[in-house]
Structures are given as structure tokens and as C-alpha cells.
Amino acid sequence: MKVTRELLLDDERRMLLESVAAFRTDVLEETAREMDESPASGKVEEVWRKAGSLGLASALVSEEGGGQGMDARSFCLVLCEMARASAGFAAFILSHNLALWAIEKAGRVEAIKKLGHGEGSAALAWPFRELDAGGQSAFVPGGSTAKLIIFVSSSGDLFSVMPEDASVSLEEISYPLGLRAARPAAMSVKNLSELEASGRLNAELSDELEASLLLGVAALSLGLARQAYDKAHAYASERYQAGDIIINHQQIRLMLADMLVGLEAGEAALKQAAESSSTGGPRVSACRAAKVFAADRAMAAALDGVQIHGGYGYMRDYGMERLMRDAKYCQAYPRPPQEETLSLLEEME
């Protein structure tokens, strides 16, 4: 991803955000529940095609390559906006776009032409854990529908594989706790050496890819936390209990205030990470810190959001419980927070 330098949103970004906001209210909010409850119903693919027509299937592909050429901050704004309605679908978008970005970097332009318009999708398998001759990736957003999957081996080699490759097997995760609209799959590769000739791409993108993924998940988390706050605030402003609307009770106000602290600080951390620069891309340690912080706060916001809704928060029709389930996966994907923080320390030492 390109580094963002502007401090304020320019007109172009504002327009982009407006169109994504319209997509959220008109399409995503209408379909989010169905995509969560019946992810295999075909709805995700239908919404994906609509997203493609808005250019969201080639968000990170360069303008020369026929894409939108979005920088890190713009892409985060898009993800954040979409995650308010469906963090799962936003994860699908994230996975696809990072895969396409990597493919373009590796010079495989022909693959982008097909996938950059919402016809078929790609996915990023991260992290990839090597085992014996092959390896596996436990949770690949978009893995169930992907025509092409990108992963990085432990030696830093970038691989591009197809689900029909004999050495690759993808198993749809049929009943995940959260991020269901991402159509996740578990991927395993029997033998890496079989992929050497066909799949290995000539590019060193490991750090940049990881940084971008972390940044993206931070954006998902913040969108989700924003939604939890907005919904809880609206509900608390209407729900009457104990002699007053509940937003006037200090216990409730404190929960909402804590959510704001997370949102404000999280957005600052995200912006800082998106603008940080080391070798041209976002700095991985800044992204790591932003991701861990944003996801933890999103988890807390979703839990408190459900709590403020009381019994209604626990019922599926209110959409709050989905935030809680999705937040848990934002927290643990791509790696659990403790593993990220330990890596961060190593990077700093």
C-alpha cells in the first residue's frame, strides 16, 4: 500500500467515502444478516459483484493496471465504513484486495484483469504455517470462493495457487463464530516443492503484506467498534428503565465513554500507522500496535454494546450479537494479540 501523507481528507477521498457509505446503507445493511446466517446462499457473491462495480475489487491495483490505486488511509476508510454493516464482508474485501495487490507487485498482470472487476475473487492466506513438506493456514477469508490464493512461506517466498491445484486443499469453515460473510476456508498445502515451479512469484512482499493486513484488520475493528457505539448510544437514548432513559445512568454513560476512548485512540493509532513509513510501505510494528489496540477495544465495545441492549442485545434480530462474534475474530485474526505483541517487542529490541 502507498503511504498517506495528507492530514485531512481531500475531495477525492470524501467522494469515495460517500459512495461507500451509500453502498453500506443501501446494500450491506440490507444483506448483512443473511450473509451471516446463510453465507453460502449466494448473497455474498451477489454483494461482491455490486462491490466490484464500484471499483472495490481493484481498490489497491494501480491506476495503470486499471485499478483505483488507493493508498493505505483511503483503503482503511473504505474498510472501516463497510465493517460498520458487515465486518465479515469487509474482511472478504480486504483479503481479495491484498491478494491482488501482491499479484500486481509480482508482475502477474493478466490475473488482475480477470479478478479486478468482481468476477471471481482472490484471497490471502496469512499466516501460513509450514509443517513437514507442506503447511496450512487456519482461516483464509474469501477462501471458499477464491479462484486464486496468495500466501507467503516461512522463507519469505510468495506463492500463488489455485484451489484446483493437486497439492492444495481448501475446506470451507462452515460454522465459524464470526466473520461468516468472509466465506472463510482452512487451507492446507501437501507439498510446497510441487508448487515451486508454477506458484512461486518473484517478489519480497512479506513485511509489507503483513503490515497491510494488520492495518486492514485494525480498520475492520474500528468500523465494528463505531457501529457498537452508535447502536448502543441510540438504544440507550430511547430505552427507559429505572426512572429515566438509560443513557442518563452513569453505569451506561461510562460504558459509552469507554467506547469513545477506544475509538478516538484507535483511529489516531490507525492513521499514524497508515502514514508511517519505512521502506515505502506502512511500518509493520506501528500496524501491529494499532491492530492489537483497535481489535481489543472493538471486542470491549461489542461486549458492552450487547450489555447496554440487555436481552435485546442477545437476540439475533438486533444485530448486536453479530458484532460481538465478529469482534472476537478481529481480535484473533490473523494472529492472537499476545503473539502480535511479543513480535512487536522483538522488532523493537
Next chain:
Amino acid sequence: MPQNDPSLREVRKRLLSDFPMLEEMRRRRPFYVEKLARTVRDCAEYNRRYVLPVALELDRRMEMEHDYFAWDLVEAGLQYRFLSLIIPSSVDGVGGLCVLVALAMEELCSACPGVANIFGAHALGVSPLLVAGSMAHWERVLREVVEEEKNGRPVLMAAAVTEPSAGTDVEEPHFLKTAHLSMNAKKVPGGYVLNGRKCFISNGSVATYTALCCATDRERPLETWTSFLIHKDMEGFSVPRVEEKMGQRACPAAELSFEDCFVPDEYVLGFEGDGMQPGTLLLLAASRAPVGAIATGIARGAYEWFLKWAERPRGGRRPIAEQRIQMALADMRTRIQLARWAYLNAALAFDNSVGSALQGAAAKSVKLIPKGIRTSDMARRFFLSKAGKTLSDALVAISTSPDEASHALAFASMAKAVGGDTAMYVSSLALQLMGMDGGEERRWVEKAFRDAKLTQIYEGTNQLNRLTLFMADIEKSLKVELKNPFSMKAVGKGVG
């Protein structure tokens, strides 16, 4: 999953080591502690034989088919007498109280809180009959539950308190005064006519009998809050909706609707206006410790699956080898044990005060009357009469002071809130340490995470439980007079 049924010896040993106070109690009341151990063993056996093999599948099925009800699992519980755990021995029930139900709940919930809550909500439905029901209700309704249980036919009960616009407000006397209520009972010759809705009622769609509280005058709800017993076949009663929940799915939460539903006088539990005090407050004092136990059981289940995961090698390493996993386990174990002691102490506080009165004086006095007379029409008329009800109330009051009841409620609220928070903490932490790893353990912990959240919400949100604790325990010891509107003192009668 355990390979064999647990032996009584193993369970007794575990129980006594988890609860040193039970070891102490065993010296004085060996038969009582033995009864507790037997019940917990039954729960563990029921889990192993019937629940663990199907719980994940059932949870998944009920996501798609939310109004399905696993009657087969309820029927499998009849042999263990799970429906008569708190029914007094005078009507041939097991005669357990809060401690027994709490221990049973922890054990059952370590496997599946959804299934467990069918029995938990049933016990909650039985409780109003213990608190306010007359001997005639015991003889008819509770005996029916016991007899049918023996015959292999489950008669389930439920308790209905929550209304669409009043959750917290109907669990706390002071708030009830200003609650926005939708249910109303109007006095008519020979009974009452009920109109309105109750919501989120556990077992509401499957219960034969539902104990329900509502106002007879919505302008004066606190003074007119009254308990009724509803039979599922009463005209005007219907179940328009079963909720789609995030977790605890095996136990349905239903909306109950009343349209000119006539309830005869003899289905009134206690007196008109007694519904909140002592009614609902005693009910909450009785039920919050077991809800703390439900939560503790969920936490324990999540902990056990997480431990299994941590021991299994992945990528050549076992997670348990890492210090951070070991310390997380130590932290989880600590919190679970603290939550466990909290609910057992609260349950003991209840059983020693209010509980002994419920099953003690009243129940014993009934036992002295020969069954033939007890069940006669004449006795039924007496027990349903004002004099009869007054006698029952007096027998309960003799050995219960308002202070004791208020203390029991404070402890119960403490146990409930700490339990719910523990369940959420343990399941959430376990999941975040497991990362995105697949596998069976993960599915169980994910289920626990979804199940756990409800324990911070039902039986009074944790926010309300803290408020109750403050009012029932802390506030009275203050040297300054608070002018906050939630003071217990502002509410006419004390608890109990």
C-alpha cells in the same frame, strides 16, 4: 470427553476438595452432603451419556430451527429427577434447596448451559410456588410434576417476569413504581382477566405451568404486583414468538401473549400485592446464586476445553509449554474457584435463612397432616382461603427475618455478577489465546463464549445486581444519608 460414567467416590472427592465448607458440613450433616454428591454425580453422568455427544450438533441445529425443542434430552433427565430437585419432600420431591440446585447447575453447565437451563428455568418456575404458593398448589401442581416425572412425562414450569419495556424495572421494587408496563390483570368475579405481553421467558413455549407476576393496577404496580399461575391451555394465552438467541439455544426464550385470559382466583399465588415483596425479591434471592453457578459452569467448561487444546501438540509444540498459557490457566482457575465459592456461600446464606423456612416449618407442618386430608376438597378450600394463605405466610415468616433475606439477596447478587463476569472473561480469553486454530476444542469454547454473555444479562443485568448489592448491603452501613433515588429505604416494606 470422559470415557466412563463418573463414580460417586470421584465426584464426592472433587466436591469436597473444591468446597472445604462442605467437608466441614459433612461432619454435622453427612446425609445432606451425600445427597449433594449424588446429585452432582447424576449431572455428570447425564452430561456424559446424553449431552456431550449431541450438544454442538443441537446448538447448530437450533440456529437454523430455533423453535425446535429437545424433548428427548428432558426425558433423559427424568430418571435423575431433575424436575423435582427443589420440590419439597412433603410432596415427594427431592427436597433440595439453593445449594443443591446451584451445584447441579454448575455441573450441567460445564457441558451445555442451554440444556441445563431447561432444568434451571423449571426450578425458577417452581420457586414462586415455594415462596407464595399455598399447600393446595403444592398438592396439585408440584405433585403433578413429581408424579408425571415418575411416569416418564415431563411437566415443565417457567417463571415470567420480564416485559418488553421493563426488564430491570420489574426486578427491583423501587424501579417498579415508575416502570412502563404492558401486562395488566383486572379483577373480575371469580378471578382475574390478564392482558399484555411478557418476553424472553425461558421455557415459556414448552412449560405446562408458568408462574407470572404482573400488576393489577398499572398506576400502582408496586402495591398491586401479584403472582399468578398460568396453565398452557388457558384461553387467551398464546406464545406468538420464540426468540433467536446467540447462545443457550436449547432452552427456548419465548414471548407470551395474553388476550382477555381468565385466571381463576385459585391460581393466584399468595395475596394480591405481594408479588414483588416478598415474591419477586425472594425469588431473586433464591435464583441468583444458581445463575452464578450456571456462569461458573460455563467458565469451567471453557477452561477444560482450553486446557485440552493447550496440551495437544501443534506444529511440533504444545501451547502449555509456554509461560503465558500456564499463567492464563492459573488466572482462569483462580477466577473460577472464586466464583464457585461466591455462589456456594450465597446459596448457603439463602438455605440457612429463607430456604429452611420454605422447606422447614411450612413443609413439616404439612407432613403432619395425613395425605388423604391434605388433598381433600375441604383442605384445598382452606389453603386457598385468606386464613389458609395467612397461615402459610406466617409459617415462612417465623424463621425468616427481613435482614436475613436482604443479606441473602446481597450475597446472591454478588455471586451472580462475579459468575457472569468470570464466564465471559474465561471464554473470551481462551478464544483469544487459541487464535484461529480449528479443531473440536475451539468449537466448544466458541459455544461457551456465546452462551456466557447471557449470564451477564438475565436474572437482572450485572449492572442491576451491583445496584442491588449496594442497596441491600453497603448503603445501610453508611454514615451519610444518600439522596439518590434508588435508596431501599424509600421503598415501603423491607425485603422479606
